[in-house]
Amino acid sequence: MSPELSIILPCRNEEQALPTCLESIREVIKKNNLNAEIIVSDSSIDKSPEIAKKHKAILLKHDKIGYGNAYLEAFKIAKGKYLFMADADNTYNFSYIPEFLSALKENNDFVIGNRFSGMMEKDSMPLTHKYLGNPVLSFILRLFFQTKIRDSHCGMRAIKKESLEKLNLQTSGMEFASEMIIKAIKNNLKIKEIPINYKKRIGNSKLNSLGDAWRHLRFMFIYSPFFLFFIPGLILFLIGINTLLLLYFGKLKILGIQLIIHPMFLSSLLIIIGYQLIIFSVFAKSYAITHLKEPPVLQKLYKYLSIEKVATLGIIATILGITIYLSIFLNWI
Template identity: 40%
Template sequence: MNNNPELSIVMPCLNEAETLAICITKAKSFLDLNQVSGEIIIADNGSTDSSIAISKAHNVTIINVEQKGYGSALKAGIDVANGKYIIMGDADDSYDFSNLMPYLSELRKGNDLVMGNRFKGGIEKDAMPFLHKYLGNPVLSFIGRLFFKIKIGDFHCGLRGFSKNGYNKMNLQTSGMEFASEMVVKSKLNNLSIVEVPTKLHKDGRTRAPHLKTWSDGWRHLRFLMLYAPNWLFLYPGILLGLAGLVLSILLIINPIKIAGLTLDVHTLLYASAFLLVGFQFMIFYGLTKIFAVENELLPKSNRYRKLFKFINLEKGLVIGFVLVCLGLFLSLKSLSIWQTKDFGSLDTSTTLRYVIPATTSLQLGIQTILFSFFFSVLGLKK
């Protein structure tokens, strides 16, 4: 070991006395047998067993991390790492630290992030709970591939390697188990190179229950993926709802629609108007979420984001909003004139609501556009 090692091996630790020694021993064996200049860092997250004593006995670097969380422990350990490359892995003996060369080889080739794939490398019997193996990991990995176009099969493998330069570009923020997903997503968003290697998952050597909580941690991963993909959460549903509402509204304004004896009239027009409004609100939330995430460095600035600012600005929004409000007022006056011809008495709702519903919809769209434009500009004041 020296002050400028090639590789830093970082293990988060919280009461891992049963397995920590064997993990450290395997990691040292790998460094010695492969003549790799390296260091081993134990990021302890408040252990109350003999984990710290074991670490001291094996003469490795120990970092005491007060802020709780898997991500907090790893970030603290990575921050003090001196290696050009870093490999992180759980200290429960579920991963073989004596077999890290596939990771290091890919890092030496210039890849920024090397992910393990347990489904390709093999999963020992009882090494992964049934729900994790057949539901949680496959579903969350599929969502990750769909949302972010990342071609890897195992988003949540705990053994992975990355370059220190690449890690610094990721600008990771989360403190819990979703740290694993954030690393993959941020690597893709920052155009870092990602590869995967087969990795075998062994049954861990602990007698206590694992720290991972199936439902709560699974939800944290899913929530993270959705919040970091506002296009899937807001934009695409908004476009579908908005288009459906707009097309249906236009057709119903012209004439009632008759389908196999079923007549769709102004009552359906009211629902179509609601679809249009809700879809528009979804798209507004997409814009606000996007600018908030980028300006607070949760997401990197992209060419699409820069184009968004060139296309959308306060002045254009005010003009569009004003036009929509004027259209709503015009249709409202038209409705009033029709009522006036009836001496303000009873009306044929099938006729008047074809003006009233578009009028109120247009007024709401106009006011929302104006308010969105002001708020959008406030959020973008940094730019």
């Protein structure tokens, strides 16, 4: 009989913490009479694989480094109707497994822990992560994607397998955590957040604070270029156009001083920067549309914007620019 629940642990050199994690999970399974399998998705060069085998977990030895890779490989072999995910560093209390499973059975599609609503053990999280990194990145995710999730990087999660199959997850690194939430939102999954406690890890951390933070930011910016590029670009473009026209017609004064030709350089610069940001937002959106479901209006727009049509518009804009330049040049001479 297939297991109802697949418990997945991504593992990269966790020989110190892994035995404790596996023993805790076994106790929870036995105490709650769960029909579950334990998968250790491993890329270790220490004794973690031997420990997994010793504790009769399913060892998936793929040797692909990366948080996302560990889960993507494990998803391929997971047999459970429900999937539970948590780090193998003993920072999470596995006694929450039944609560996460119950939440999925209560018509939720995706469940994620919230470490900031529970008890956080001293020194369990670096101060920069606790008061800067996690809150800021979670705020940006809430702003960009209209969600209420407060702890977007919590590693304790659970999801229905049928819901997971809708997400088409692809990223290989730590940005996988953001990708999972963003695509769950885009696919209209019902998400629930559960307060959990958080402990100090056993063993050395594998996190690269700046590198991992940039991965998350880069991913969110790619999938929401409207906030990062389009709006700032449009504002700069409009300011540039308006100030250029005012300067051209001699209508711009600051503190009683009549501004004439020289400030046009700054106006032109604003127009160029704004234009480039708007174009970049279109390119970023074009990339994102291949991974995320977009509103019908945008899908129709991209359907009719062929390479030939865009190239034609570019040629027309170029000819128009040359014509205006020649007109100005001829008037000048």
